[in-house]
Amino acid sequence: xxxxxxxxxxxxxxxxxxxxxxxxxxxKIRDVGDIQQMDPLLSTxxxxxxxxxxxxxxxxxxxxxxxxxxQMVGDYSxxxxxxxxxxxxxxxxxxxxxxxxxxxDVIASIERWMSKDSLGLQIKKRLDKIExxxxxxxxxxxxxxxxxxxxxxxxxxxxxLFIMPERLAKTPIGEKLPDLxxxxxxxxxxxxxxVVFAVEKFDDYAPRDEPPSNLAGGKLAKVDRIERLTIPDxxxxxxxxxxxxxxxxxxxxxxxxxxxxxxxxxEYGPRPMLGQSVQIVLNHTQxxxxxxxxxxxxxxxxxxxxxxxxxxxxxxxxxxxCPSIFMCGAPYATDVNSERYMTEDYEGAKALLKEAGYxxxxxxxxxxxxxxxxxxxxxxxxxxxxxxxxxVDDRQIDLATMFSRRNNNxxxxxxxxxxxxxxxxxxAMMDPLTNPYVTGACENAFVGWPCDEELQANWNEFLLAGxxxxxxxxxxKIQDRSNEIVTFVPMGQYSGVSAWSSKLxxxxxxxxxxxxxxxxxx
Amino acid sequence: xxxxxxxRLLSVVPVVLVVLVTVFLLLHIGPxxxxxxxxxxxxxxxxxEEIRQRLMLDRPLLEQLWxxxxxxxxxxxxxxxxxxxxxxxxxxxxxxxxxxxxxxxMVLSILISxxxxxxxxxxxxxxxxxxxxxxxxxxFSVPVFVIGYALVEIFALRLRWFPVQGYKSLAxxxxxxxxxxxxxxxxxxxxxxxxxxxxxxxxxxxxxxxxYIRTARAKGARNRRVLIVHALKNIGVPVVTxxxxxxxxLLGGVVITESVFNIPGMGRLTVxxxxxxxxxxxxxxxxxxxxxxxxxxxxVDLSYALFDPRVRQ
Numbered sequence: 001x002x003x004x005x006x007x008x009x010x011x012x013x014x015x016x017x018x019x020x021x022x023x024x025x026x027x028k029i030r031d032v033g034d035i036q037q038m039d040p041l042l043s044t045x046x047x048x049x050x051x052x053x054x055x056x057x058x059x060x061x062x063x064x065x066x067x068x069x070x071q072m073v074g075d076y077s078x079x080x081x082x083x084x085x086x087x088x089x090x091x092x093x094x095x096x097x098x099x100x101x102x103x104x105d106v107i108a109s110i111e112r113w114m115s116k117d118s119l120g121l122q123i124k125k126r127l128d129k130i131e132x133x134x135x136x137x138x139x140x141x142x143x144x145x146x147x148x149x150x151x152x153x154x155x156x157x158x159x160x161l162f163i164m165p166e167r168l169a170k171t172p173i174g175e176k177l178p179d180l181x182x183x184x185x186x187x188x189x190x191x192x193x194x195v196v197f198a199v200e201k202f203d204d205y206a207p208r209d210e211p212p213s214n215l216a217g218g219k220l221a222k223v224d225r226i227e228r229l230t231i232p233d234x235x236x237x238x239x240x241x242x243x244x245x246x247x248x249x250x251x252x253x254x255x256x257x258x259x260x261x262x263x264x265x266x267e268y269g270p271r272p273m274l275g276q277s278v279q280i281v282l283n284h285t286q287x288x289x290x291x292x293x294x295x296x297x298x299x300x301x302x303x304x305x306x307x308x309x310x311x312x313x314x315x316x317x318x319x320x321x322c323p324s325i326f327m328c329g330a331p332y333a334t335d336v337n338s339e340r341y342m343t344e345d346y347e348g349a350k351a352l353l354k355e356a357g358y359x360x361x362x363x364x365x366x367x368x369x370x371x372x373x374x375x376x377x378x379x380x381x382x383x384x385x386x387x388x389x390x391x392v393d394d395r396q397i398d399l400a401t402m403f404s405r406r407n408n409n410x411x412x413x414x415x416x417x418x419x420x421x422x423x424x425x426x427x428a429m430m431d432p433l434t435n436p437y438v439t440g441a442c443e444n445a446f447v448g449w450p451c452d453e454e455l456q457a458n459w460n461e462f463l464l465a466g467x468x469x470x471x472x473x474x475x476x477k478i479q480d481r482s483n484e485i486v487t488f489v490p491m492g493q494y495s496g497v498s499a500w501s502s503k504l505x506x507x508x509x510x511x512x513x514x515x516x517x518x519x520x521x522x
Numbered sequence: 523x524x525x526x527x528x529x530r531l532l533s534v535v536p537v538v539l540v541v542l543v544t545v546f547l548l549l550h551i552g553p554x555x556x557x558x559x560x561x562x563x564x565x566x567x568x569x570x571e572e573i574r575q576r577l578m579l580d581r582p583l584l585e586q587l588w589x590x591x592x593x594x595x596x597x598x599x600x601x602x603x604x605x606x607x608x609x610x611x612x613x614x615x616x617x618x619x620x621x622x623x624x625x626x627x628m629v630l631s632i633l634i635s636x637x638x639x640x641x642x643x644x645x646x647x648x649x650x651x652x653x654x655x656x657x658x659x660x661x662f663s664v665p666v667f668v669i670g671y672a673l674v675e676i677f678a679l680r681l682r683w684f685p686v687q688g689y690k691s692l693a694x695x696x697x698x699x700x701x702x703x704x705x706x707x708x709x710x711x712x713x714x715x716x717x718x719x720x721x722x723x724x725x726x727x728x729x730x731x732x733x734y735i736r737t738a739r740a741k742g743a744r745n746r747r748v749l750i751v752h753a754l755k756n757i758g759v760p761v762v763t764x765x766x767x768x769x770x771x772l773l774g775g776v777v778i779t780e781s782v783f784n785i786p787g788m789g790r791l792t793v794x795x796x797x798x799x800x801x802x803x804x805x806x807x808x809x810x811x812x813x814x815x816x817x818x819x820x821x822v823d824l825s826y827a828l829f830d831p832r833v834r835q
Contacts, residue, residue, distance in 0.1 A: 036604035036798065042573075043560055116569075174576045176606035192615055193605045194794055195786040231687060232790065233781045239674055239686040240784075370797065397553065400799045404555030407567055444566065 025223040025520050027504075030237040031513055032251035032496075034230045035197045038180055041116045041173050044158045046425060050513040051228060053215065054199050055096075056162035056182035059087070059106065060154025063216035064509065066331055066430075068154035071208065071216060072101070072163060072183075082145030083128075089136040092206035095165050096187040103132040108169035110153075110161065116173055117159040119152040119433050122463060147466050148433070156215060157427045157512070158434055185221040185516050197228040212517045214510045222506060222519040241266065241499055247520060248500035250513060254312055260499055267502050270318055270495035274327050274426025274511045278307055278377065278491040279437065283418050284450045285409045288363065293356035295486035296340060298419075300352060301388025302381070303344035304492035310380050311373055312494060319494040325438065325479050328493055330430035331468075332475035337483040341490065349388035362393035364412045366405060366420040370398045374421055377491070381421060406447045426493070427511035432462045437488040438478050448487065455481040530823065534816050541812040542594060542805075546587055549801050555579075556603050556799040577603055594809065600802035602795075609806035612791065619689045620787040622699065624772035626707040627714060628765065635715035636761070639722025644749060646727055654719070661716030670709040670782040677705060687784035706783040710776060714768050721764045725757040732756075758829030766822035773818075774811050 033047045040052040061071040070076065074090040093101040107130055114120035114127070128141040140149065153161055168177050180188045185207065186199035207218040229246060231237040234253040240246045242263070252260070252268060260268050280302065288294045308319040322328040323338035363385060367378040382392045395417075397405070402420060410416045428434045439445050439459050440452030458481055462474035482488075500507065503521045508514040557574040558565070574580050578589070593600055599609035642654040678686040684705050690698040729735065730753055738752045775789020788807060795803035 034794070036602075036800075037560065037606070043565075174573055191605075192786070193602070193607065193612070194790060195615070229688070229784070230786075231784045233784070235671070236674075236687050236782055236784055239679060240688070243679055243682070243686045245686055245688065398797065400554035400556075400559055400797060403558040404553060407555075407558055407570060 023522075024225060025522075026225045026227060027223040027248070027515065027518055027520055028227045028229060028246040029515065030229050030231045030240070030246050030249040034194055034232075035191070035228070036193050038191070039171075039173070039177050040162050041112060041159050044428075046513075047228070049157060049160065050515070051197055051199070052160070052162055053184065053512065054186040054226065054515060055180055055184045055188060056164060057093070057184045057219075058154060058160055058162060058215070060150055061215040061217075062154055062156045063213040066214075068150050069210075069213075069216040071154070072106075082147075083142045085140045085142075085149060086133065087138055087140075090206065090208070093183055094204050094206075095183045096181050096202055097165070098204075099165065100135075101163065101183050102135050102166075103138045105166045105169065106163055107132060107138060108166040109163045112164075112169045112171075112173065113159065113161040117152070117155065117161070119148060119155060120159075120161070122146075123149060123152050145466075146464070148463060151433070155434075157425070185219045186226060189225065190227075194230050196230065198225060200225050212508050214508065215512065215514065219516040221516060226515055238499070241501070244501070247504055248498065248518075250496060250498045252497040252499050254315055254318070254497070257315065257497060265502050266499055268497055268499035271498035271507075271509075272425075272427075272496070272511050272513055273509050274330060274430060275318075275493055275495035276423045276425050277322070277327060277429050277493045278311075278373075278421065278423045280381065280489040280491055281406075281420050281422060281437075281446075281448050282486060282488065283409070283416070283448050284485075284487075286411060286416055286418060288356075288358055288361040289418050291356050291358075292485060293352050294358055297349040297352040297356065297358070297388060297390075298385070299340035299483075299486055299489055300345045300349035301384050301390065302341055302489055302491065303384070304342065304490070306344070306380055306384065307377050308492040308494060310376050311492075318497065319492055322490065322493040325429070325482060325488075325490050326432065326435060326475060327426045327430045330426065332430065332432065332472060332479075334476045334479050336476050337480045340483070344384065344388075346387045346389070349390075353389045358389070360391050362391045362418075364393045364395060364416070364418045366402045366417050367394050367396050368399040368402045369396045373423065374399075377421055409443075409447075409449055421491075425511065430511070432459060432475055432478050438482050440481075440485070440487075450485060450487045452481065452485050455485065455487070527820070527824070530820050534813075537816060538809070538812060541809060542591060543587070545805050545808045546590055547583075549799070549804055550583055550586065554799040556801060559798050560604060590805070594805075599806035599809070602803050603800050604798065609802050612803060613788070613806055613810055616786060616788045616791045618691060619703070619785050620773060620775060620789075622692070623703050623706055623710070623776075623785060623787065624769055626700070626703050627710040627772055628769050630707055630711035631714040631718055631768070632765065634711060635718035636722050638715070639719040640726050640749065640754065640757075642719070642723045643726035643730060644745075651723075655723070658716040658719045658723075661712040662720070664712070666709050666713060666776070666779050667782050669712050670705070670779060673705045673709060674782075687782075689785045703785070706779050706785055709779055709782075710772065714772075717768060718761065718764055722757055722761050725760045726753060729753045729756045755829060759826055762825050762829070763822055766818050766825075770815050770818045773814050 031047050035048050035051060037043065038048060040049060058071050059073050060068045063069050072089055072093055074088050076085060076087040078085050089101060095101060110130060114124040126142045126144055126146050128143045130140050132138050155161055163183060165181050168181065171177050185202055185205045187202045189200040190196055190198040201221040201224050205221065207220055210217040212218055231240065234251055235256060237249045238252060238256050238259065241249050250271065260266050282289045282295055282298065284290055304321045312319050320328050323335035323342055324333040326332035365382065369375045382394055385392050405415060405417055406420055408415045432438050436446035440450050440455030442449060442451035458474060458477040462471055462478060465471040465474050505519045506517045508517055557570045557577060557579060560573050561570045578586065601608055602612060638654055642651045645651045674686055677683045685702055688702060690702040692699050735748060735752055738748050775787050775792055777789035777793050780787045780789045792807045795807065
């Protein structure tokens with residue numbers, strides 16, 4: 001009888017544990033935007049990049065101190081002359097199709113990345129050769145020492161170097177990747193654009209032993225499946241979280257934050273790290289903004305406070321009046337030469353316009369009205385400019401038209417433009433090599449096309465700087481010159497708000513949306 | 523009857539051709555560039571040009587139109603310029619939720635609106651009639667997102683009877699599917715039942731003043747018989763017309779309701795494609811809409827024969 005009882009209990013426990021083992025843990029998230037294409041070298045779309053980090057792994061990765069650390073790489077060495085690097089992959093790295101990650105995959109991925117990424121192109125310029133040593137080791141030989149090589153291989157954003165199987169990495173950029181096989185902690189399970197992007201835990205993933213730190217360290221898959229749902233309406237997404245239908249959402253509508261107060265089942269806070277910053281972009285090639293004094297008058301007419309109030313209302317804990325063009329709280333933050341845009345001075349703007357001989361030529365402002373933040377801030381911008389003595393031609397359009405039209409550097413009468421307003425993530429703005437506004441490369445510069453030898457020299461100094469101190473000094477020079485010639489006007493730094501179920505644990509602080517290491521209790 | 527159907531089907535051809543060319547020209551002549559959208563924020567002009575070449579957007583407009591018409595003729599709507607998925611598969615993914623929501627909404631609307639409209643006409647001028655008229659005006663005027671959010675607050679967040687958002691496919695079970703669409707269908711039924719009820723009431727008032735109704739009454743027919751046998755059939759033509767056009771509108775997608783309830787329907791597919799200038803998808807969905815509209819118009823025309831014997835002759 002005792003045996004029967006024991007056997008029954010054992011059977012019950014077995015069934016229970018089998019049941020538990022079968023229960024799939026699913027993390028349901030709602031992030032802003034949709035994933036419409038999945039080639040991480042084709043566009044800078046943030047949701048696509050964040051999902052790419054789940055599917056593909058990187059050779060190096062940036063940690064919470066913004067230092068690059070080995071990720072897929074196990075060991076590496078640098079020659080005394082700083083020109084030869086040798087790398088070895090960690091043991092046990094496999095693609096989702098069961099094939100081992102090899103040097104051939106790595107080299108093909110690096111070559112594809114070097115043809116697109118701006119830092120990759122700088123590496124390519126200095127590349128003597130890249131060659132396999134064996135199946136898991138390779139060598140990069142440069143023509144001159146280049147301190148940014150590892151930063152490039154561990155690039156956090158626009159464009160990260162993801163390691164793909166060689167057959168994928170041979171795909172020309174612009175052609176659709178034949179499949180989405182990676183070697184990251186999750187593998188693709190389902191993708192319906194506009195509906196869902198789902199990944200499943202990759203059981204054979206070999207994480208690093210170190211604790212997770214930003215994008216570096218061990219990437220532990222602690223749920224079986226992650227479903228990224230496209231829920232276009234922020235209020236509906238918030239309701240879904242309150243009803244327990246999803247576990248996490250980003251982009252909580254600012255005016256709905258109060259609904260989360262007092263609900264013990266929900267936690268919320270500013271995410272991701274560093275947030276975003278708003279920029280006014282000026283076209284240097286067309287009158288009247290081809291005149292430096294007119295551009296400086298724009299700086300004087302604007303103030304960050306007004307823009308941030310428009311966007312966030314009384315949530316002053318979520319924004320920062322930030323003098324730095326490289327994000328406050330980031331390694332290259334400085335306030336050098338920021339005085340003109342920190343406090344509005346209409347009379348000063350008018351005086352400068354007079355000195356510049358401004359003849360009332362309208363500022364053609366591209367004003368997308370299908371995006372709330374651009375629509376609302378655009379109204380404030382026009383008001384400020386008019387008070388500062390400018391005549392503004394408000395061209396109300398949709399975002400797609402703005403994206404198209406801003407590439408035209410011709411006269412306004414031929415479809416050109418003078419000014420638009422946009423926002424970039426802190427992950428891009430924080431680094432002179434990813435901040436698009438800080439080169440003076442004329443035709444090859446970001447739209448607005450500033451053309452300035454001194455700024456370009458400063459940027460090159462940063463690129464070639466040998467250590468952190470030299471980089472910091474170069475970054476200060478870049479900001480000084482960039483603000484002097486007004487490549488853009490920073491209009492404040494703000495955070496989005498994410499909310500998540502209190503059942504979740506292990507969220508990683510990062511400038512990106514990182515979804516590994518998240519645990520979900522029942 | 524057969525020749526009537528054949529002629530109607532034949533008339534579809536020029537309509538579809540006009541739709542194809544108009545849609546193509548509107549998209550390509552209008553501002554916006556899918557290559558710039560795909561390339562993203564900090565792409566160079568060279569990178570955008572590369573993408574434009576890959577998408578063949580650098581070819582002359584007439585060449586692009588000719589290629590496009592050739593593809594459509596072979597039922598190839600192309601691929602999304604973003605995801606690379608065939609347009610037809612993207613449309614088919616959205617057909618199920620759209621069709622079920624449309625049918626569910628129309629069933630609810632008809633069940634509510636016809637009795638409401640008929641009853642209001644029968645009791646014309648009474649308090650009940652005025653109340654029903656006011657209700658239909660409110661149903662027609664209140665924005666669907668207000669009704670939608672109110673229903674979510676009451677029935678999803680407080681009572682937990684229905685989900686807040688999302689669509690469960692028929693593959694997940696019929697009841698789960700219907701449950702996921704109940705709040706969106708009620709939201710839309712507010713609008714469409716108000717519309718149909720107003721038409722039903724107005725038409726019924728007209729019918730009730732006809733000589734044959736007076737004759738039926740003079741013959742001593744009971745009220746119920748007068749209403750159902752003599753009057754109801756004669757409001758069929760205008761009511762079916764409104765139901766048909768409403769159903770077509772529902773099949774075309776109801777983007778606000780789809781957004782509030784996160785239903786992945788045709789409306790959202792269309793709007794997303796337009797905003798991102800995904801030309802093949804926009805062209806594909808608009809052509810599909812035109813086919814649906816033509817088919818529904820045809821069915822409505824054929825249904826007239828059921829209500830009016832003169833049409834059959």
